[in-house]
Amino acid sequence: MAVSSAATSDARPTWRPHLVDTARALAVLATTLVGRSADDTLRLALPSTWIQCLVFVTAAFVLVARRLPLVALGATAVLDALPFWLDIGGAGYHLALMIAVYVVVAHEPSRQARRAFGLVLVLQVVLMAWDMGWRWNSMFVVLAALSVTFPAALGLAARSRSEATEALRQRAVAAERSRDADARQLLAEDRLRTARDLHDSVAHQIAVMNLNAGVASRSLRERPDDAELALVTVREAGRAVISSISDLLTSLREASWHDVVPRHDLADLRVLVDEFGTLLPGLSVSYDDAAPDPTQAVDPVLYAVVREALTNAYKHGRHEAAVDVRVRLGRRSSCVRVTNASLDRSPTITEGFGLRGMRERVVEAGGRLSATTDGDHFTLEAEVPGSGEGP
CATH class of the missing domain: 3.30.565.10 (Histidine kinase-like ATPase, C-terminal domain)
Structure with a gap:
């Protein structure tokens, strides 16, 4: 029971991941659609052509990135490349790509995450170098590389923290199970020890009572002295039974019968x-x-x-x-x-x-x-x- 309660207390609210995904998608939309007007006020610029509506598709892939990380990464990488040829604005698309990189590195298996990150990094560097006239030492090429490396580093840190937390939780669960198993083992040993003590201290005296009662019944008429001696033995054995039961119950109540060694x-x-x-x-x-x-x-x-x-x-x-x-x-x-x-x-x-x-x-x-x-x-x-x- 302690294990299940510990696991329940560690469980996170199910609504939190959905809230985070929604906030990410809204951030992608806001980065593309919200801007400043000539009088330096914020304004909402709705898409005027169908091609500009791709930002909503990009936001949709951000919403499903947690469930389909590799699909979301591939789609956002393609959509992020479109601004190099089309006039659709690139900030929101690139933010979506950064989010997808973070999710893949944080949640996908290490080998797949490394391969996906490597492909995206090469694609970003090549596209930016091509846009800069193949000037590989351009600051924009370096920034393009850093723009996908930074979320990958954050994802790796989140992954390490999650793995460490899970390892601690597993150790706690294993320790709780071990304590439960030890407690059950101790309880079984205590029951066995009590059964042996009860048999040794009481069963013997009861057997003596039974045996002497039989002797008394057979000797009552012909050998009354033997019958009387047998009945005395029965009485003494009865007293011994009462004393043994009292000692055993006292020891059990005081939890000290382990330490009582007869001499x-x-x-x-x-x-x-x-x-x-x-x-x-x-x-x-x-x-x-x-x-x-x-x-x-x-x-x-x-x-x-x-x-x-x-x-x-x-x-x-x-x-x-x-x-x-x-x-x-x-x-x-x-x-x-x-x-x-x-x-x-x-x-x-x-x-x-x-x-x-x-x-x-x-x-x-x-x-x-x-x-x-x-x-x-x-x-x-x-x-x-x-x-x-x-x-």
């Missing part, structure tokens, strides 16, 4: 694994370091990958089967690998919002993510650079 360590990762321990009895976690420091930092991207992988392992895997989580933290790179038994034996992997969001996060962090399937085993591996504080 996680190995202790947080252990808490996350323990949350899924009751749902996935075969869940185990191992570290490359035999005695890892619980306060060692874990990249938030890798933490999100483990959380999403364990959620998918419960939703799409066999609960009683083994789920292996392997963690490697290092200065140059950090890696997590989650393997679980899948209910789907299809050799192809369909990426949902969770897997797609994980891949986008890992790629943005400069890492790589791979999801592979081997029979009924699904393996998710993510590696990011420069995470952790290990060796």
